[in-house]
Amino acid sequence: MIALLLGMALGLLVGALCRWFDLPSPTPPTPVGALLVVAMTLGYLAAGQV
Secondary structure, three states, rough: OOOHHHHHHHHHHHHHHHHHOOOOOOOOOOHHHHHHHHHHHHHHHHHHHH
16 A cells, blocks of 8 residues: 555656646557556556455
């Protein structure tokens, strides 16, 4: 649970820093790429439960 909260906080921090410093977002620009990130995250969480 702590790792999930730290991951969310880090993601929000990186997003905020990219916005404040006008850096390009480090996320995929397409819906398929975004779904890949979601799938990897869910796979990581599921493997942690097993």
